[in-house]
Amino acid sequence: MSEQVPAAAPARVADDDVWQVTKHVFAASALIFLVTISLGFLNVFTAGALPRWQLLVHLHSATLGWMTLSVFGATVWLFTGKRAVSEAYARRVRWLARAMVVAFVGLIASFGIAFSQGGDAFYLLAVFAPLAALTIWAAAAFFLDQLRHLSEVTTAHLLTAAGFLVLALAVVFGNVMALGRAGILSSPDFAGTAHVFGILGYQVLVTTGIIEWVVVRERGGWTRSGAFQVGLGALLGVWVPIVVLLSVAGLPEDPLPILLLFGTLALLVLFGLLFLGRIGVRALRTNPLRSGVEAWIFFATLWFAVGGVLSFPLRFVLGDPAWWMVANVHATMVGIVTNMIFGVMAARTRFGRPESSWAQPAAMWLTNVGVVVFVGLFIATGSTHGALVMGTGVLLGVGWALYSLRKTPTKTETATKAGVETTD
Numbered sequence: 060m061s062e063q064v065p066a067a068a069p070a071r072v073a074d075d076d077v078w079q080v081t082k083h084v085f086a087a088s089a090l091i092f093l094v095t096i097s098l099g100f101l102n103v104f105t106a107g108a109l110p111r112w113q114l115l116v117h118l119h120s121a122t123l124g125w126m127t128l129s130v131f132g133a134t135v136w137l138f139t140g141k142r143a144v145s146e147a148y149a150r151r152v153r154w155l156a157r158a159m160v161v162a163f164v165g166l167i168a169s170f171g172i173a174f175s176q177g178g179d180a181f182y183l184l185a186v187f188a189p190l191a192a193l194t195i196w197a198a199a200a201f202f203l204d205q206l207r208h209l210s211e212v213t214t215a216h217l218l219t220a221a222g223f224l225v226l227a228l229a230v231v232f233g234n235v236m237a238l239g240r241a242g243i244l245s246s247p248d249f250a251g252t253a254h255v256f257g258i259l260g261y262q263v264l265v266t267t268g269i270i271e272w273v274v275v276r277e278r279g280g281w282t283r284s285g286a287f288q289v290g291l292g293a294l295l296g297v298w299v300p301i302v303v304l305l306s307v308a309g310l311p312e313d314p315l316p317i318l319l320l321f322g323t324l325a326l327l328v329l330f331g332l333l334f335l336g337r338i339g340v341r342a343l344r345t346n347p348l349r350s351g352v353e354a355w356i357f358f359a360t361l362w363f364a365v366g367g368v369l370s371f372p373l374r375f376v377l378g379d380p381a382w383w384m385v386a387n388v389h390a391t392m393v394g395i396v397t398n399m400i401f402g403v404m405a406a407r408t409r410f411g412r413p414e415s416s417w418a419q420p421a422a423m424w425l426t427n428v429g430v431v432v433f434v435g436l437f438i439a440t441g442s443t444h445g446a447l448v449m450g451t452g453v454l455l456g457v458g459w460a461l462y463s464l465r466k467t468p469t470k471t472e473t474a475t476k477a478g479v480e481t482t483d
Contacts, residue, residue: 084129095117110175130265185243203224214285225260271337324371342360359396362395
């Protein structure tokens, strides 16, 4: 007998066409993530730092291919839900997904080719960076427009929609850098910083939004505290351009670095504490010894508290140690983002074929123990060998997800198997 989907897990999308799109998006993101994992393993056995082209492919295959594609699939699921949608809606979602996969794969490959070959190869970035930006802007516009059509708008809807809007703004600065590399325009010094901080704002918005969607059993619309959290996250994502505008408006340059630094720190900590108070405590009450959706979300929330809230003040208390950036990036991308994505995939695959009883919990524990091992070894010795444990867990998780996604039943099959209410 198949296991019943827990009450906290999202219900199946009623529209079969949109439900299939989520399957294909999750599968594509998992396949692209194999590039990230492979380069992570390669770094363990390579003397010195990765060449820049490999580092950029490693980074963007994670942030675009793994995180953004998966978040797009999860947000489509959240916004569609059990409501009846038109064929035009399903077609728009399908074409958005296809365009995003093509643009992201092209951009990831362009980073590798351009930074390894140089010269005219940088024109590839000038083609695929704007194409990727257009797909992200289209996704942001789609989700913002859909807010008008929902019978009930929750804080999770606002967080994810705001996250895509912040990402769309962040990729503008990424495009400025890409076009600058191609010699098409001059890239201002702050473009890179604005891009990175925009990605940070996007990341905290969408991860907390999806965690909230999974955790909150009862609905009831958005709350004022949730809306305040949305505002803090959006402000974090555009904080660098705001500081630059203040500089242009005549603010003395001396306090600008302090304003940028402590403003970012204050926004991030306030955002994190508000999320943990509103939702995080509920997520952390789950027993992590139980495998499945809630256990993945437990670890995502735990790493958010450690890597997303506590580590930033710790960075400045310790005097910005050299190990902090690498440790924090991996604790964030694997600890928060990957646990969150596997949690959504666990919810998605519960509606498919029966899966192995050992693969999912083994992947979860190897991944999270691996993050601890990686961070601990890197801080203590500078070694990246902890990536072997962490990467093995993530690789097993990708294998489990792809195996479980291979078949998507119809609404009738799902209703019969899992007892899920469907609407036509």
